Amino acid sequence: KRKDKSSVATLTMQDNPVSLSVTMDENSQIVILVANRSGQVHLFTYQPNGQCTKPLKPKVTVVIAADTNQKEAVQQVPIQSADLTADKKMLLAHGSLLNLTFERIVPDFSNKIMGLVRSDARKLREKKDEALTKVKVVEAHDSVEYISPGAAVGPVKRTKGGSQLPLKDRLENLSLNSETNTSSKVQSKGGNMAQLLIQGLTSKDRNILTNVLYNRDEKIIHNTISKLPVQAISPLLKELTAMLQGKTYPSKIAVVWLKNLVIIHAAHLLSHPDIGDVLSPILGLIDLKLAVLPELSRLRGRVSLVTGQISHLNDQQNKDTMAEEGLLVYQDF
Template sequence: MVSEYSSFSICGQYYGHLGSDGKLRIWETSTGNLKQEYIPNLHLTSPCTCMTWLASPNTVISHQPRKKRKSDGGGGGAMVAMGTRCGTVVLYSVAEGKVVSMLQGHKSAVDCLVWERDTDLFSCASSELVIQWDFVKKKRKRSFKSGIEQITAMQVRIDRNCLLLASREIKLWDLESVTLIRVYTGHVNFVTSLDIIDLPSGESYFITSAQNDRLLKAWNLNKENAPEDPVASFAMNDVARSVSVSVSKKGDTNMAAVTKSGAMLLYSHQINGKNVPIKPTQVVMIASDSGQNRSKVSSLQIILARSITKKKAFIAYGSMPFLAFESIGLETEDKEICLVRKDPKIASSLKQQAVKVRGPEIGNDVEYLSQSNVNGTIVGNKRAKGKASDVPLAERLDNLALNQPSSSTTSTQPKSEGLAHLLIQGLQSKDKSLLQSVLFRKDEVVMAQTVQRLPLHVISPLLRELTALIQGKTYMSQVAAEWLRAILSAHASQLLADTNTGPLLAPLLGIVESRLGTLGPLCRLRGRLDLLINQVTVSDKQNLVDSSSQALLVHHDQGII
């Protein structure tokens, strides 16, 4: 069934997405920024299975006593209801950024949630149980068995006392008497979406889409003398991902169907019982602007649409988690509309780089110090101007090079401050020879002092360079390991606070694990070689001893009898 849910809030200020991992992400549509991310405590064992937006009344009672929060009318009362696999309904407040209430009444996974107005919230579970809640008082108003094992879509109209429950077939229930009125059949697969249309004439219809079905179907919702077959159908070139419907004052129905391929199909018509499938009046697609003339053009997927009229529509496009929101104009006679937009993923990466690289702010009252000023003394403000050379004779003698070490010893080893500047230049220019002249050192003191003088924005490029070095031969890997030790010792707190550290250190951890895997066989091989060498050495010594114990000359005198 549907493993992901996404929809706009009632006010249109937020966009919520419930992924297959059970995590809720909320974007702010005005800025396109990811505002909140909610991860349940048991999102792996009992993840969220469905969601719906709802608007809280003027005063929402929190789960904590003696605390109330008033809706400010600007999205402050926006809430998200989520069903879980364990049967609990969780109410999440966007304004407070936390769970404010929990409704418990189902013993199996919650399949669908729907809200229309006031404090009534409907939930259905795989145990065929449908519950009507008052989510403010956390009380159950009504419950009944639907007779459907797996409900995949649900809609309600409280003023008409009707409830629609859909699986492969659609059942219309009367809420007041809790009786089944009608059963609609027409889909082979499970229904994935239900949208009710209320016309100014008083008639009501609902639009359905199903799995692997390229037809949207319209049904009559009137309780009396309504046909059980669809009154209209809409043709698509792909399976629908989401459907959005709006009705004008004249009774014209404006509908947008977003397909899995990322295109948006627009329909504008009057439902009058046509037997022939209605074709879309316009098709909207989005192409990615790569900024290069000869590059291959890729498409951006439209995910969801709302506020559909003949003149404009509000859409969400991109790929998770990089989304963009825009109100596009439709005032054209072209049947195919292709919009060119920048990829939100590329725009987000460029924005992050611009935020990270920030130049230092230098004021007008900054005093620059030379090396001689640092080693010597700075003339105080009480001295008159032009008398900066009035330095005591003892300090002048100390500044002479007579007592300093010879230049032959200092010139061979550059200072750590100079190495830090050379390392920064090498990382910025990607000069391999310059980087090797700095990194190929084994002086741990110089390494530690050089790393301490590096700015924070240079640590990430240095880690990438060391990752490449540690994959080399023995000497290169040893040097890279020493530099990594110095970086972790000096900048451990900054690396822990940076969210980008994980992808940088992941290759290093993989290399360490792979080399640790070969450590055991290498140790066993070394032990066997040591045994063989010791045996050969011992045998050679024994041969020498045996040869030395024999006499050099043996004389046999045959004349003696």
Template sequence: MAGSGARASVGSTMCGSGGGREREETAAAAFSLPAFAAGAHCAFSPHERGLLALSGPDGRLRVWETASSRLQHEYVPSAHLSAACTCLAWAPSSSKEGPQRKKRKSEAVEAGGQFDLLAIGTAVGSILLYSTRKGELQSKLSGHDSKINCVQWHQNNSCLYSCSDDKHIVEWNTQTYKVKCKWKGDNSSVSSLCISPDGKMLLSAGRSIKLWDLETKEVYRHFTGHATSVSTLMFITVRPPNESQPFDGITGLYFLSGAVHDRLLSVWQVRSERKEKNAVMTFTVTDEPIHIDLTISESKEEPVKLAVVCRDGQLHLFEQVLNGYCKKPLTSNCTIQIATPGEGADSTPKPVPILAAAFCSDKENLLIVYGNSLQPVIEKVSLNSTESHICLVRDVRRTLALKTEMAVTKVKTPMVNSEVKTLLPGIPGHSAAIQSSSCKEIIETKRKAGGKEESIEDRLGAMDIDVMKVKSSSGGLPQTDNFAVLLVQGLESNDPEILNKVLQIKKEAMIKKTIARMPVYAVIPLLHELTKRLQGHPYSALQMVRWLKSVLTIHASYLSTLPDLVPQLGMLYQLMESRVKTLQKLSRLHGKLYLLITQVAALEQAQDATAVNQTAKLVYEEESSEEGSDDEMAAEKDSDDNWDEDDEREDGEDREEQSDDEQERAVEKEINGDSDLDPENESEEE
């Protein structure tokens, strides 16, 4: 690979600014360069690379002048924290403005050909059009449902193309700022786009690379070969001028592709006679490419120049004539690194990462951006060296210090009297009286190059702060103002002792003050910590609910701006939902238990009450009442006896009456000569 050879041998010369030569540090070949900060995106303006648009992890857009490295514009989107920048694209130099912008063409000429629109893709699916001439937001395009991965302007500036994680490609009308056409680009996320130099073809990268006809929106060719998602697509050559039809006889059209976590750049050839899907050429680099710039070849004999900035901070330069298939991977013709000069006992130079690089219009000079994304250094380097490995020694700290002092001198410092109290940043809620003379002395002491710097104790004394009180408070319990700092430190270091000390606070007022003074970036980690503790002991959960209530009420506005809040707090939602479901059952059970307990308590209260003695203490009985009662009992007994005798008497009388009736019937029968008796009966009676 090229990386091992680049670090093993270093040449004796190096190219400097304006073609000058400098002595090279031989130890710079052994150091390891830091990785480029994730989330930073940059783009050079197409007109002579005059401007550099750079968006860092903080969400701010900064536009720098490449000639003087001076900051020209700084734009902070309203939702820069939740809708961070994901891609940038400048409008073409030959821009044709819409009807509302025609009257400003004269202003553009007077401004030296400055570019107007800069397309900014965001993480929430919207595209911002920022005007560098006005220094304000021109328009906002909404048509995607997910993160924007790439934006590309058409050559005539009448259309803007974008792709997103929602699997679609959108064609925008830049005059009306409306969706002109939208179609599905792939079955998965579409990661990159590129428009051909003639503006008739479009490359899109998803699971495979597709070549589209922009007129019919139909796929002409598929290219497969990358194991990971494609991050870069660029056309290297232009189509031969003798081809009138879009896809007839394409033989000299090449394009370049790079993928995530891949150290190979593939070159593909668009063929009409053979449907060959393999790459015809590959370039090898030391790490994943983060920024690529090239010079387009307009003929078969003209070589292609390629500048590739890798994640490890190195710049690789390639120069190759595209003449068909090449089996062996091609290594870089030159590798450029940047380092700081060694100081003191340790003379080992420290690496400085290269952020981006671009070829100038003459194709003989190269613009290199190095340092950091907040304060980059832009340098123009001449490509007249034949060395294969170059290390540029630059004192970045001195350059940044000079720029900082120049910026500070432009700030007007107000006069402060001794009686005025000023709020100082750094310590939450701290305020102290600052004497103007002391502050002036401190500033003068700092500005002295050879002067001795004052100690912290002297500075605190100059700011009229009780030093002994600060020292004593550090050993004991932390103050109320420091709880927020302790909580952030505990979340960042994941220290259970600090978190337990802070989260054991039970006073509602102190909890609210601590939550209000927390920085915004620590809200989500605190919610994750509270969710984990809510699943523990019930007593601990009761304490965590107080913190959770304060966080949700105080930082509700910040939480509402987060697009991925639901997946981040999914565990908390599930926990709260399960608790709410059991709340109804628990409330019913609580009601029944309350009724049962009240009834038992009422019964025990009734049993505990003193019983009333119902036995008469004195009974008075009269004798007459006793005799009368005896007579009455006797009379009742006699009446019972008489009742029995009367019943017997009535029965006897009935029997007598029946016998009398029978005798009368018998006499009547005898008189009438009738007899019921048979002869046998008569004889028996006789």
């Protein structure tokens, strides 16, 4: 006899199945639990009574959503596999393949869609790591006025009586302390320049920024940057980027400022979350200027050769004219 190979029943699902579990209860009813590729689980029930003409729809569809505390969009936790247990429960394995969570669930036939809310272990770990490694950037407001810390020093009272130094010893002390006085003057000038720079960056005053940033003394630049707060680094980088786009003189001074800024505030720059966006214009300008460097070097070499030949010819002509004797020599006795 020819066996009938046609299907008895057809199951309807939203996606291709990845796991299948079939059991039969005491009433000879077939229970089918299917997990599809979309991360959902469908529960079918079928009572064998001949061939079923219509496709079977799931009695219950299980969907698991991630618990995001209503701060982000709802994300689905995928169900990787499902199995029917002997006590008529569903054993679900959900989560990522590297971190699965197994759970027994009793099917609820009152609703066609059974929604569950579970916390994603991977998301929780990412949030903990982000909370530990997150760097809070202090926002700089225009209305903030920065004041450098300093302790108030009261007036020194002169004691009555006692011997005073003669004028000769005073002059010797002044000559010995001349170097220390110059260094202290440079440091105090750097502090004043830092205050002016903060004021110019806050008020966007071009006159103040020009007077401060166009200073060529590297010691004053170093002391100025060392006294700057971290809130003023991002506005200063924007101003230095604008200077790099200018001519040779502003670009040369901007390079000195950038060098000292990177050396002194390297830790803050490395911890800045948007360091790539801040430094990408500067790196682009540096690459653009370095691309022109070989041509400029060749041009400089040719110009130096031409000027060297011209100066050599001029020197030779001067020697020849000096070596020639006069055609007429007159001596008056």
